[in-house]
Amino acid sequence: MINIGILDKQAVTSFVFYPQVGKYVVYTESGKLLDIDNTEIIEISYRNQKVFLKTLDKDYGHFNKIRIIGVSHQNAFKLKTNKPVGKIIQYEDNLFIKAHPFHGYLQLINNINIDNYVAGVVEAEVGKSPPEEYFKLQAIICRTYALKNINKHQTEGFSLCDKVHCQAYHGKPKSEQIKQSALLTSNTVIVDSDINLITATFYSNCGGQSANSEEVWHQELYYLRSVKDSFCLSENNAVWQKKIAKNEWANYLITNGYSKEILKDSCDYEYFQIGRERFFEKQNVQIPFVKVRTDWKLKSAQFDVKTEGNFVVLQGKGFGHGVGLCQEGAMRMAKMGYTYAEILHFYYEDVHMVDLESLDFFKAEF
Ligand SMILES: [Zn+2]
Numbered sequence: 001m002i003n004i005g006i007l008d009k010q011a012v013t014s015f016v017f018y019p020q021v022g023k024y025v026v027y028t029e030s031g032k033l034l035d036i037d038n039t040e041i042i043e044i045s046y047r048n049q050k051v052f053l054k055t056l057d058k059d060y061g062h063f064n065k066i067r068i069i070g071v072s073h074q075n076a077f078k079l080k081t082n083k084p085v086g087k088i089i090q091y092e093d094n095l096f097i098k099a100h101p102f103h104g105y106l107q108l109i110n111n112i113n114i115d116n117y118v119a120g121v122v123e124a125e126v127g128k129s130p131p132e133e134y135f136k137l138q139a140i141i142c143r144t145y146a147l148k149n150i151n152k153h154q155t156e157g158f159s160l161c162d163k164v165h166c167q168a169y170h171g172k173p174k175s176e177q178i179k180q181s182a183l184l185t186s187n188t189v190i191v192d193s194d195i196n197l198i199t200a201t202f203y204s205n206c207g208g209q210s211a212n213s214e215e216v217w218h219q220e221l222y223y224l225r226s227v228k229d230s231f232c233l234s235e236n237n238a239v240w241q242k243k244i245a246k247n248e249w250a251n252y253l254i255t256n257g258y259s260k261e262i263l264k265d266s267c268d269y270e271y272f273q274i275g276r277e278r279f280f281e282k283q284n285v286q287i288p289f290v291k292v293r294t295d296w297k298l299k300s301a302q303f304d305v306k307t308e309g310n311f312v313v314l315q316g317k318g319f320g321h322g323v324g325l326c327q328e329g330a331m332r333m334a335k336m337g338y339t340y341a342e343i344l345h346f347y348y349e350d351v352h353m354v355d356l357e358s359l360d361f362f363k364a365e366f
C-alpha cells in the first residue's frame with residue numbers, strides 16, 4: 001500500500017464520498033463509526049480545524065481524522081468535491097482525511113495498493129492508446145519511480161502527490177488493459193549495477209538522439225546515456241517550430257553576452273545544431289541549450305535557427321528534456337513487436353529488472 005496526497009491544489013473544504021465497489025467501514029480516532037455500502041453517501045467537510053461527517057439522515061459530529069477503509073476483495077469509491085465544485089472522480093482502495101495542518105482545508109490521502117496506483121499513473125501519463133507491451137514498460141518505470149521517491153512528501157504525511165511534481169495520477173484508470181499491465185508486472189522494478197532503484201526518467205520524444213543526464217541535470221548517471229533513436233522520427237512530437245521577432249531574439253542573445261557586431265547580417269543569426277550540442281555557441285560566447293529552452297519555453301533544447309524576413313524561426317526536434325526513455329520511440333518499438341525488456345535496455349544502459357521481493361536478498365549478498 002502507498003499513500004498518495006490527492007486534490008491538494010483544489011483546497012477542498014467539502015466533498016461527498018460513495019462506495020462504488022465493495023463495502024467500506026468508517027473509522028475515526030475513537031474507533032469504528034459506521035459501515036457503508038454503495039446505497040449510501042457520506043458528506044465530509046472542514047470546520048475549525050476539524051473534520052465533520054454526516055450521512056443523508058444523520059449528523060455524526062466532528063473528528064480529528066477519518067479513515068474510510070474498503071473491506072471487500074476489491075474496493076473502489078467515487079468522490080465529488082462540493083467546495084470547490086468539482087467533477088466525480090473514481091479512486092480505488094482507501095481514503096484518509098484530516099484537517100490540513102497548515103491551511104484551512106481538508107487533507108485527502110488515497111491509501112492504495114501500489115499496482116492500482118501504478119495503473120492510474122500509466123493512464124494519466126500516457127493515455128489509453130499505446131500497445132500493451134508499452135503499458136507494461138511504463139508500469140515498471142512508474143513503480144520504480146514511486147518506490148525511489150517514496151519519502152518525497154514525508155513531512156506532509158504521505159508518500160507522493162498526484163501532480164507531475166511526483167507523477168500525474170487522476171484516480172482509477174478506465175482501461176482494463178492498463179490494469180492488466182500493472183498486475184502482470186507486479187513487483188518488477190529497475191535497478192542499477194549496485195542494485196539501487198534507478199532514476200527512471202522519460203519524456204515524449206528525443207528527436208532522434210537522447211541526452212546524457214549531466215547535460216540536463218548536474219548528476220552523471222551511467223545508465224542515462226545519449227542514444228541514437230530512429231524509432232521516434234515519424235511520431236507526433238518529432239519536430240516543432242517557433243517564430244520569434246528578430247530584434248527580440250537579438251536582444252536575448254545580447255543580454256547573454258553576444259556583441260552587436262556579430263549580429264549584422266541575416267546569416268549571423270543562422271545556426272545549425274549537429275546532433276545534440278550542449279551550447280549555443282558563436283565567437284566564444286556560450287549559452288547552454290537547456291537554458292535557451294527554459295527561457296523561451298521551447299519544446300526541446302535541440303533546434304536550428306533560420307531567418308525569415310524580420311523573424312528568426314527555430315526549427316526544433318523532439319519534445320521534453322531528452323534524458324532516459326523516449327516515449328514515442330518506445331511506443332513505436334512496442335508496435336513493431338519489441339518486448340518491454342528489449343525497449344528498456346535500448347534506452348537505459350546496463351540496468352536490470354528484478355523482483356522487489358528479491359531486492360533485500362541481493363542487497364544482503366553484496
Ligand atoms: Zn509531489
Ligand SMILES: [Zn+2]
Binds near residue numbers: 206207232233326
Ligand atoms: Zn526518440
